[in-house]
Amino acid sequence: MGALHCHGADLEGQPDWRSAGPDGVLPAPPHDETGHTWHHPDGVLFDYTKLGGKAALALQGVEFESGMPGFGDQLSDAEIWNIIAYIQSTWPERQRAIQAERSADQRQQEGN
Numbered sequence: 001m002g003a004l005h006c007h008g009a010d011l012e013g014q015p016d017w018r019s020a021g022p023d024g025v026l027p028a029p030p031h032d033e034t035g036h037t038w039h040h041p042d043g044v045l046f047d048y049t050k051l052g053g054k055a056a057l058a059l060q061g062v063e064f065e066s067g068m069p070g071f072g073d074q075l076s077d078a079e080i081w082n083i084i085a086y087i088q089s090t091w092p093e094r095q096r097a098i099q100a101e102r103s104a105d106q107r108q109q110e111g112n
Helices: 003-007 042-051 053-059 077-089 093-110
Strands: none
Touching: 042 053, 042 077, 042 093
16 A cells, blocks of 8 residues: 555545544544644654654654554655655645754754
8 A cells, every 4th residue: 555545646644534443543644734744853754654653653662553554665765755855845834844843853852
């Protein structure tokens, strides 16, 4: 299942994305400004895409059954960063600015 199938060609996500399905897994959220992708710093978005949701959240000490698979075996790091940059390019200026500030804060905390 590719990202376009899950998150939509227009980044609109799946219907009822805030409500877990019968399996307890949340549907794919939108990546446009109506979703929560822009709430997360770049490093989290990268890990989520490369490792998958469950593994990325486990790195943060969170146990969560995510439906997001990891794409690290299908995409290079550069391709993942390009996808993130494309998604960010669709956000309004306010969301881009907030997300960029959170990314800078994360880099500073990590000493990069």
